[in-house]
Amino acid sequence: MTMIVMTPGQVSLADWRAIYHGAQATLDPGSAGAIAKSAATVEAILARGDAVYGINTGFGKLASVRIAAADLAALQRNIVLSHAAGTGDPSPAPVVRLMMTLKLASLAQGASGMRPETIALLEAMLAHDVIPVVPCQGSVGASGDLAPLAHMTAPLIGVGEVWLKGERMAVAEAFARIGLKPLELGPKEGLALLNGTQFSTANALAGLFAAERALQSALVTGALSTEAAKGSDTPFDPRIHALRRHVGQIETAAALRCLMTASAIRASHLEDDLRVQDPYCLRCQPQVMGACLDLLRQAAATLEAEANGVSDNPLIFTDTGEALSGGNFHAEPVAFAADMIAIALCEIGSISERRLAMLVDPALSGLPAFLTPHPGLNSGFMIPQVTAAALVSENKGLAHPASVDSIPTSANQEDHVSMAAHGARRLHAMAANVEAVIALEWLAAAQGIEFHRPLRSSDTLEAAHALLRGAVPALDEDRHFAPDIEAACALVRSGALVAAVASLPGVA
Template identity: 55%
Template sequence: MQLINIDHSPLSLVTLKHIIDGPVTLKVTEAVWQDVRKSREVVMNVIAEDKTVYGINTGFGILAKRSISHDQLEELQKNIILSHAAGVGEYLDDDTVRLILVLKLKALLRGHSGISETVANALIALVDHEVYPCIRAQGSVGASGDLAPLSYIGAVLLGEGEVRVNGEIMPAREGLNRAGLKPVTLGAKEGLALNNGTQVSTAICLKNYFVLEDLLLASMACGAMAIDASGGTDTPFDDRIHQARGQQGQIDVAAHYRSLLQGSALLESHRNQRGRVQDPYSLRCQPQVLGACLDQLRHAANILAAEANSVTDNPLIFADENEILSGGNFHAEPVAFAADNLALVAAEIGSLSERRLALLVDEHFSGLPAFLVPGNGVHSGFMIAQVTAAALVSENKQLSHPASVDSIPTSANQEDHVSMATHGARRLGKMADNLQKTLAIELLAVCQGIDLRAPLQSSKPLMQVLTCLRETVSFYEVDRFFDPDIEKAAQLLQKFAWRELSQEKLLPSQRE
């Protein structure tokens, strides 16, 4: 179990990935606790001096003009949690919830939210003891933050709702007991601080971002293998071509392809025996298309890393100036845009993959047996596997419509423009799954194609991929039940160390 330090430095992409990958424990520095205490003192002074400040002793949203008496402040904070925990749908998975908890803590511990050490320590205990609130996936429009899903965390602290411990769902009070906790009482502003923010949309988006990082690397390996299997050329990857354009993602992707293909006997064998002048775009323009995808991944990484370390509740406390300011950091437009860009990445990686697959199964282009099976006619081979890939790619095209352009007014028109960031982030999970299955089918095809050209072999890193696949999926000699092959290839895509195939550090999470 990895120890994560919460201090004044930002959580890196590498750390964020560790939090997703498995349980962690948290340690907060004394300097951070000092900021928390100063912030809480400002809140308590507002109450002592009988000032009227939004979120501390007023109603919320359109009800902000209504003052709340001192003896109702705890009830106010309890009610904003229980009334706002109004989500629907399936529960988010534990990995995502763990990241949500850490991101919420990181934001609260910045010293601008006015929470108490008691509430912060209760959240830390949930993470340390792997007691994960059951959070409904649906119900957020991405402003004022992820109100409904985040309220489930506050509800658990109050002893309401359910938690999951070691995969078992149980009442919140039982889960708190396992963490050595009792339900807490939320003081002034604490309920609002807990459920105001973008941590749900950010966590879901980050989780899918990391999946897409690996799928991009896998797609380049498949693309390089497709060149060898189909008799393509590596001329389009010449660095001079890409330097002439100057797009960094394209330059880096071309270098990665050169590394993957270096030493391929297959590439050398057909270098001077080609019957076509140029390869189709799905082979020739891989650096241009996947380079643009890499650029979008890098941009999204910057946005999401910033958001993961940001303070996104409201109002914000600036203790050094003794001021409390209302703003709109809870509006998740940056996350929504990042999610929409990642949707384009998923759609385009899959589109290119399916087109390479289509070239391979076409005997007139590839020079291989029709649908990649010897003795075709009796055997259909990869015919319908390509149709499945086409279906998945089309589904991703439909899902790639931007979520961020869809706004709907809420809260009696007080919250009259929203981001739909959580919608955009959630659909990435389905798109990533579709992309994984598309690449799994292509992986089967490119390995089949390379085997059909034996005894010549591809490069060392690409043959490593083929060898790993052949440990669980045999050469497709005659028609058989195809479904298990796709599932096994998809499993390989998940567990294979794509980042170790090349020395090129393409991804943002490789560069830290």
């Protein structure tokens, strides 16, 4: 298994992607010095007797309440127990693993006051695949993802449930099996673990990676649809896109040209095209998909910065011995990034569905009605297009910006919040919808090019066609459609479609 050694604050987007997909991560041993200095600074602050938020005071609206030295351990335990108030289904284990790793990398930067032994336990849980059960609802994205991170933290003190190598159990049982022991949190540690944007960021990164795969998949199915409809590749001419200067547009046009290179289907109608201009869903693919790519890259830059940042509060500055209270836990940047990803997902699915609708319409595609050799007796792809339309419409509602909403919390102490958590979490459902739409287009486009046999498309697109036909036969007569759709969805979701073709533009 791949092992990524993380230098806190300098982890690449590619590494975060690999961690989300299962790579192990460990801290660079060089981070030990900063961790030890930060813990020592907290001890020095306590020794001075200063009142410092979250170290020897209450939390939120109760920040003015001074906590006695004898109660500091109870204070940190109580914040974890009281804040573990999430609800809803458990978050996907890969998202929680990523959240834990993001938190580990943040704490290890030496600005959070964490002791080495606490960081070591979090790192050991990751190494042994002990993943806390974290309800997916309960965060408003400031003051950090409090409830989800409390559920993530509770197992460190022996409370709650975890997944151990995929089996759900009490944390006490899991720790007993692998030889770990819970610990008592030191001053500030509970707050440092609960404050931060790691839940929102993990979900947003997962959405970004799914959106990137969807965009790349849709470039392939879009090229296949262009072939099936005997569309023109002239709109992908580099001179057109150079004049507009958008990088994403230039790159997606190049990808579409590459996908269609040396196609006999395209060559067959170069001289006798009767259609002067293709529908926008074919002709404007670079403009739409390129804009989506640019948007995803902007979101990626924001999320990479956030993933490498420190977002708890207060922050410890070892050079001056200070603890400064601020608002890095406010997840507005993540909320904006999630909204951008949602918009891109919505448009990737929308133009894909329009290509599918075009293919089933004989007036537009020149193909048999609903892509069946015997229309009337057979309905062919009539209802799959309806399904795609339903999914696209659902995504339109889900794409409404979450970041424009706010609701005061904590007795108006936290009076403006980002809503980044559910803004990022909805990306899972949106990506699944888009994957299904792309899978439906793939089924239709593969069916469409078969009406042009014995002519063949490019080698690249024929590879994509063969991949699908290895799982789903051509539709000669109506049959139970759902298994075909699920098989195609699985190939899109797994990344197999993208892997079957040449390199495609991505977010990083």
